[in-house]
Amino acid sequence: MVRLLFALGVVVVILTIYTLVDCALLQHSRVRGLPRWVWIFVIILIPVIGPVLWLLIGRGRTGAGRNGGRIVRSVAPDDDIDFLKGLDRAKSEQEHLRALEQELADLDKEIGTPDSRNPGGPGQTGAGGLEPKKSEPGEGDLPGRRDA
Template sequence: MPRLLFGLGLIVIILTVYALVDCALFDRSRIRGLPRWVWIFVIILVPVIGPLLWLFVGRGRKRAPVGRMPRTSAPDDDPEFLRGLDREKKERERIRRLEDEFAKLDDADGKSDGKPGKPGKPGPSGATGSAGTTGVDPKKSDPGEGDLPGRRDA
């Protein structure tokens, strides 16, 4: 039993000395909760709990290197954000140009609205009329002459 008490006492002393030295040499800007002098008193006056509190509560985390610090600037000051906007703008412009080119190609084929052949304009076969009029007599383009569906006289 005396060996166990001696061992525990030695561990408490080592822990207390380590916490005192660590607190005394620790960077002031990373100490959390209390000022340094208060932490030193807590470590000395509260034997086991004081050093443990210092190790788990008082020590602040390491800060990120200067190049990796989190940004606290507005989005319009962030170069990466602005580059993303430029990429989106260029992509929209590229899509608009492609749509214009496709519209010009459709106009050149006589299909300005994406539907085959407009009434009154010649389609690919040269006949006038709407879709499905290939092979229809161009002279008989008036629907009142018997080519309406459902008429009995046709």
């Protein structure tokens, strides 16, 4: 019998310490019913009932629709303004990328770079579809320098 009473006393002490720490460290918005300091007195002055009341009543639960004391509602993607702005931004980025690709294709056509449909290109010679530069006699590696 003494062992049982000792075990119950240990459980009550552990429960009281746990609820005191929980009450002291819990976010202010989650404390329900009474102010925090009143809950601490209830936990200390009413040994078994105080901690149980704190766990059942005083400690606010985090529900499925709550986020840090703020209610969060789900919004369909077509009603979410941030989502729609992201789509507009993605669409404009895709249009910009298409414009850059078209500009690159136009530049390739101007300098005569062969494309995948016509690998050699009409009348193109040399690497990359460009004609090799013919050097003048006496011209070295550096432009403007003539070897004697």
